[in-house]
Every structure is written in C-alpha cells, then in structure tokens.
Amino acid sequence: MKQKIKIVYYSLQGNTKYAAERIAKISGAELLRLKPDQEPKIGGFWMKAQGGWEALTGMKPGLQSNAEQLEDCGTLVIGGPTWAGTYAPAIGSLLEILNQCTVKPERVYLFGCSGSGKTEKMFREIARKLGCEIQGTASFLNPLSNQERENPGIDSFAESLQK
Numbered sequence: 001m002k003q004k005i006k007i008v009y010y011s012l013q014g015n016t017k018y019a020a021e022r023i024a025k026i027s028g029a030e031l032l033r034l035k036p037d038q039e040p041k042i043g044g045f046w047m048k049a050q051g052g053w054e055a056l057t058g059m060k061p062g063l064q065s066n067a068e069q070l071e072d073c074g075t076l077v078i079g080g081p082t083w084a085g086t087y088a089p090a091i092g093s094l095l096e097i098l099n100q101c102t103v104k105p106e107r108v109y110l111f112g113c114s115g116s117g118k119t120e121k122m123f124r125e126i127a128r129k130l131g132c133e134i135q136g137t138a139s140f141l142n143p144l145s146n147q148e149r150e151n152p153g154i155d156s157f158a159e160s161l162q163k
C-alpha cells in the first residue's frame with residue numbers, strides 16, 4: 001500500500017506555496033498550509049527586519065491548524081522559507097505541536113525556499129528540534145520567480161517521496 005504523504009508548509013510571499021503545490025500534484029500528497037495569527041506585512045519596509053527578528057528570537061505565533069491534522073500520516077514533508085538564516089516562526093510553532101504528537105510520522109522530509117540557496121542551517125535546526133532522522137531535503141531559490149530553473153529540482157524531490 002502507498003504511504004500517505006502530507007505536506008505541511010508556511011509561505012509568506014508565495015514561493016513555498018508554489019513548490020508545495022507542485023510537489024503535491026506530482027506525489028499525490030495532501031496539503032496543509034499553516035496560517036499564523038501574526039506575520040509581517042508583505043512588501044512592507046520592515047518586512048525582513050520584523051520577520052528576521054521574530055525568527056531569531058524564536059517567536060511562536062498561534063496556528064489555525066491542530067495536531068490531529070498532523071498525526072495520521074506515514075510521510076510528513078515540512079516546507080518553509082529561510083528567515084534570517086533559520087526557519088520562520090510558524091514553523092517553530094509547528095515543531096512544538098509535532099513534538100507533542102503521540103503518533104510520530106514514519107518518515108520526515110524537509111524543503112526550504114530562500115533568496116540565497118542557504119537552507120542547510122535551517123534544516124539542521126529543524127532536525128535538532130524534532131530529534132528525528134530526516135529522510136531527504138531539497139532547497140529552492142525563490143522558485144515562484146524562477147520556475148524554469150527550479151521546476152526540475154522540485155519534481156525530482158516530489159518523485160523521491162514516493163519511493
């Protein structure tokens with residue numbers, strides 16, 4: 001029987017959303033978008049400063065999704081943007097919820113979107129917080145505005161989830 005795949009992601013500017021939707025289409029995964037109760041205003045002058053500060057200080061906004069939605073899956077894929085070199089606050093809130101789940105996913109994959117390609121630190125920090133082995137990771141460079149260049153990497157990551 002095919003493993004149930006769930007993609008849980010956060011996206012402020014649409015890049016992670018773009019990648020998550022493409023991965024879901026190819027892999028047949030279920031999508032869950034995290035909606036934090038607080039986030040920076042898109043494109044505002046302070047967007048990067050505010051979001052970066054919130055990420056670095058470990059802010060954990062409330063989420064409109066609950067742990068039950070996360071429990072019943074064999075494969076969990078977590079996606080989010082890099083903020084100030086680390087994961088965005090909504091992902092921090094997700095990691096706390098996941099750590100409280102009684103039933104853990106069998107396999108965890110990560111993907112990250114950034115403006116620099118530097119997502120390794122974020123992946124390491126997520127893995128450390130979850131305290132579990134990560135089956136695979138993928139990094140995309142602002143894929144919404146670089147679709148032609150990034151699509152092959154997104155597609156091969158999606159295909160790797162079904163194996």
Ligand SMILES: Cc1cc2nc3c(=O)[nH]c(=O)nc-3n(C[C@H](O)[C@H](O)[C@H](O)COP(=O)(O)O)c2cc1C
Pocket residue numbers: 010011012013014015016017040047048049050051052080081082083084085086113114115116117118141142143
């Ligand atoms: C608050 C904030 C902080 C960011 N910090 C970084 C960073 O440290 N390194 C980087 O490469 N990109 C950084 N970026 C760029 C985003 O990671 C990148 O544009 C990503 O594709 C956005 O994903 P999204 O559209 O799903 O929100 C930052 C963007 C924001 C809004």
